[in-house]
Amino acid sequence: MEEFGSVGKRIPKGDARDKVTGRAMYMDDLKVPGMLYGKILFSKFPHGKILHINTSKAEKLIGVRAVLTGRDIPPIRFGFLKDNVPLKWGKVRSYRDEVAAIAAIDPDIAEEGINLIEVEYEALPGVFDPEEAMREGAPLVHEVDARGNSIESNVLQLPWKLVAGDVDRARSGSDYIAEDRLKATWVTHVCMGTMGIIAEFDLRNNLTVYANTQIPYLAQRDYSDALAAMGLKGSKTRIIQPAIGGGFGSKLDTYGQDYIAILLAHKTRKPVKIQFTREEEFFATSPRQPAIINITQGCTRDGKLTFRDVSMILDNGAYASWGATTPSVMMMPISSLYKVPNIRYIARCVYTNNTWSQAMRGYGNPQATFGIECNLDHLAEMAGVDPVEIRLINSNTPGEVTPQRFKVTSCGLRECIEKVAERLDWEPKHGRRDGRGVGMASLIHVGGGARVYKSDGCGTIIKVDDFGSVDVFTGATDIGQGSDTVIAQVVAEVLGVEVEDINVVDNDTEVCPWDVGVHASRTTFVACNSAIGAAKKVKEQILELAAGYVETQKDKDGGKREIKLDEDPSNLIIKDRMVFSKRDPETKIPLGKILRGSHYKTSGKMVMAEYFYDPDNENLDREFKGNLSMTYAYGTHGVEVEVDRETGKVKILKYVAAHDVGRAINPMLLEGQIYGAVCMGVGYGLTEQLILDKGECMNPNFRDYKILTAKDLIPVEPIIVETLDRDGPFGAKGVGEPGCVPTAPAIVNAIYDAIGVRIYDLPITPEKILRALREKEGKKTQ
Amino acid sequence: MKYALSFILNGDRTEVGIEAHWTLLHLLRDRFELTGTKEGCGKGECGACTVIVDGKAVNACLYPAVELEGREVLTIEGLTDAGGDLHSIQKAFVEHGAVQCGFCTPGMVMSAKALLDENLKPSEEEIRMAIAGNFCRCTGYIQIIEAIKTASKGR
Structure with missing residues (x-):
């Protein structure tokens, strides 16, 4: 086995010291001298005409510096379909529509000012259910698109359709067919640090933005477009990211409040901060969208899958953000989780007057896998095949090309399934129906970047100082997952220095190189490959400098001797901050000495290199096929539950999460990703729901939106499967999202095993379990 | 007033x-x-x-x-002493990977401190109850609880 210095070690997170001491500064902690506080007035109706806005009382309030409405601002459009504007005029389409905004000298005055704005609405009938919104004659959420063309239907004009093979023929040739309809609901990211932004202009109209965004370089571009619309074409935008209090996909887009802060800052010529309250974070940020999933799968007599036919209706909400594109990722498990030769998938995203949806950890994969893995258990039962067996029979394998044309390089799915079955003690425990049950579900996810934009790239710049300290400037963003740490580890490994010698700079577009953002579990794979590329160049430069280096050293008895390193750089090694020759490892010169030497000689040299890594993966083509990722991550979760038939309560007794991660660069942080994702995924399965009543969020607080607490602790046992991917940095794949993908279906399947009812409506509340049990009993007695 | x-x-x-x-x-x-x-x-x-x-x-x-x-x-x-040395609870949080985004961390550390000041050797159940009011969205709590256990052992 290869010996590593830094890779594979349980190294604490780079910024952990700052975070445990309270020194780390988050958006909420930042103040800029002279800063004003912005506040947004949100709509009082889910759908209505704005007849009149009277801001005169607010404008007269002492301390208010600016008031803006949709009338006062230039035509800035944002969102995936550019169907959104920062301040609405004419019509509101959801309770989170921004109607007016204020900048004031303190937050209390801003709030008071907001309350003084009078808005007259004419209520319009709304649509809150996507199936109702699809009916003919349903009220239209949008009458025209961004180009001004009229819209006839609430169904978004997005061509989400994937076909491979011949599903109809495969269906007629199948021995068993299982058909199900499942529903997943609204859940939200619940970042502990709420959304915030500070916008500030200098005298040349260049914009500095402090924001907890996941996409600094794409946001930079969005803001530049807004500046152009404001008549400030050519103004520069700089984005500085403070410590980010959680992301999970919530910060993958730019939002109304960003543009409002920019507009207020421009109007007042002062820095303006908008910081969401917890209530705003719940009702005015973009959650994961509900899905109605119709799925049919078939298999042969011996359990071989023959086809998978899926159609979905997704509640997009009032405007299109990345939520509208999640079907492109749902295609991944639908086409490529297990070997299924014939695939059909169609998804319709529908405008409603609800809040509007965004990516959330897994990007559609949790909903799709919920459908696939619950239905697969149903099919297995019909075919009389054990759930473990049907998964092993159809497991993906290395070298396979899937119906969506994914090229599977490394694949540890089989091992994941086997290990979970073993750890759960599957055979004796499965099929007893005695109130205790076991269930499992697997996953596939992109593990080697994802080419969803034209680029999937990330840049790195490395410079080395006089003493061998290394500054790594990366485009990657750390949202808590630990990219700051794994990047330091791989650079230390390549250069032969210690992790503590590495300083990762990752929070300023003015000094860091470009990246498309922290999403798709891509950062370890892409940013580490980029960092390795730069580190190799740096190493080459150092060895050039070291070749033939002469130094006079004192020996033990006080005499002096001259030592010289090998003339050929390829014979030199850097290890433990020393440089030496392979042939003479005892003759060492400190790395710092060589670096200083190169600065203090005529025609000296500075050690510095850059590298841009853009993986060799493919955009999906017009048929939504292509090798989206360099490699794919796999995993299987197994759960043992106890269900109380009297109360409907589900207790998780054991939770095993096996993940094919390629290589664990940092097992401790990796386990942290799995623990956290499972906890979030169990919440998705059992407790979490953003309750919308005719578009109004009824539980915008922690008391009524139930994320799991330490009291609900899930006893997660991670199993790390290392497949050493050929393209991964030291063999690693991404793992940020996978842990929350198969949780809900694994729990559904375990509950079925315990009490014989399949709950296909998330979250699985005790009420739903009791209702299902009653229905089952009713059927029996009929 | x-x-x-x-x-x-x-x-x-x-x-x-x-x-x-x-x-x-x-x-x-x-x-x-x-x-x-x-x-x-x-x-x-x-x-x-x-x-x-x-x-x-x-x-x-x-x-x-x-x-x-x-x-x-x-x-x-x-909690940190004048020389910048971390408190044993803070050290344990760092070493056990109990920190991800870190937003909940200061509150979590203070709850742990209050617990350990009162109860030198808390059970896992007691640790869980002591931090039940401290929400964390990143870690799933497992490494936090390990950290508090380690800090309690060091006393």
Whole structure:
């Protein structure tokens, strides 16, 4: 086995010291001298005409510096379909529509000012259910698109359709067919640090933005477009990211409040901060969208899958953000989780007057896998095949090309399934129906970047100082997952220095190189490959400098001797901050000495290199096929539950999460990703729901939106499967999202095993379990 | 209404003028710029603002500043010694991977401190109950609990 210095070690997170001491500064902690506080007035109706806005009382309030409405601002459009504007005029389409905004000298005055704005609405009938919104004659959420063309239907004009093979023929040739309809609901990211932004202009109209965004370089571009619309074409935008209090996909887009802060800052010529309250974070940020999933799968007599036919209706909400594109990722498990030769998938995203949806950890994969893995258990039962067996029979394998044309390089799915079955003690425990049950579900996810934009790239710049300290400037963003740490580890490994010698700079577009953002579990794979590329160049430069280096050293008895390193750089090694020759490892010169030497000689040299890594993966083509990722991550979760038939309560007794991660660069942080994702995924399965009543969020607080607490602790046992991917940095794949993908279906399947009812409506509340049990009993007695 | 308040803040005798409606959280963050104490909800639901008053963990966002008269407040900033050395709980959090985004961390550490000051060797159940009011969205709590166990063993 290869010996590593830094890779594979349980190294604490780079910024952990700052975070445990309270020194780390988050958006909420930042103040800029002279800063004003912005506040947004949100709509009082889910759908209505704005007849009149009277801001005169607010404008007269002492301390208010600016008031803006949709009338006062230039035509800035944002969102995936550019169907959104920062301040609405004419019509509101959801309770989170921004109607007016204020900048004031303190937050209390801003709030008071907001309350003084009078808005007259004419209520319009709304649509809150996507199936109702699809009916003919349903009220239209949008009458025209961004180009001004009229819209006839609430169904978004997005061509989400994937076909491979011949599903109809495969269906007629199948021995068993299982058909199900499942529903997943609204859940939200619940970042502990709420959304915030500070916008500030200098005298040349260049914009500095402090924001907890996941996409600094794409946001930079969005803001530049807004500046152009404001008549400030050519103004520069700089984005500085403070410590980010959680992301999970919530910060993958730019939002109304960003543009409002920019507009207020421009109007007042002062820095303006908008910081969401917890209530705003719940009702005015973009959650994961509900899905109605119709799925049919078939298999042969011996359990071989023959086809998978899926159609979905997704509640997009009032405007299109990345939520509208999640079907492109749902295609991944639908086409490529297990070997299924014939695939059909169609998804319709529908405008409603609800809040509007965004990516959330897994990007559609949790909903799709919920459908696939619950239905697969149903099919297995019909075919009389054990759930473990049907998964092993159809497991993906290395070298396979899937119906969506994914090229599977490394694949540890089989091992994941086997290990979970073993750890759960599957055979004796499965099929007893005695109130205790076991269930499992697997996953596939992109593990080697994802080419969803034209680029999937990330840049790195490395410079080395006089003493061998290394500054790594990366485009990657750390949202808590630990990219700051794994990047330091791989650079230390390549250069032969210690992790503590590495300083990762990752929070300023003015000094860091470009990246498309922290999403798709891509950062370890892409940013580490980029960092390795730069580190190799740096190493080459150092060895050039070291070749033939002469130094006079004192020996033990006080005499002096001259030592010289090998003339050929390829014979030199850097290890433990020393440089030496392979042939003479005892003759060492400190790395710092060589670096200083190169600065203090005529025609000296500075050690510095850059590298841009853009993986060799493919955009999906017009048929939504292509090798989206360099490699794919796999995993299987197994759960043992106890269900109380009297109360409907589900207790998780054991939770095993096996993940094919390629290589664990940092097992401790990796386990942290799995623990956290499972906890979030169990919440998705059992407790979490953003309750919308005719578009109004009824539980915008922690008391009524139930994320799991330490009291609900899930006893997660991670199993790390290392497949050493050929393209991964030291063999690693991404793992940020996978842990929350198969949780809900694994729990559904375990509950079925315990009490014989399949709950296909998330979250699985005790009420739903009791209702299902009653229905089952009713059927029996009929 | 203004009040003159006298109390001990992280070991220092402190006198300050406050408004009647100020919370301890406002006093710490806005008056003293001790931003290590975080505001997660402002309603006493999430525990991000946990500090220790006279040995008890409290939600600073609910605690009226006027109630502090004569009391002793310890915040996350007061936990690290003058030389910058971490407290054993902080060290354990770092070493066990108990920190991801870190927003809940100061509150979590303070809850752990209040627990361990009262109970030298808490059971896992007692640890879980002590931090049940501190929400974390990143870690799934497992490494946090391991860290608190380790810190308790070191005592």
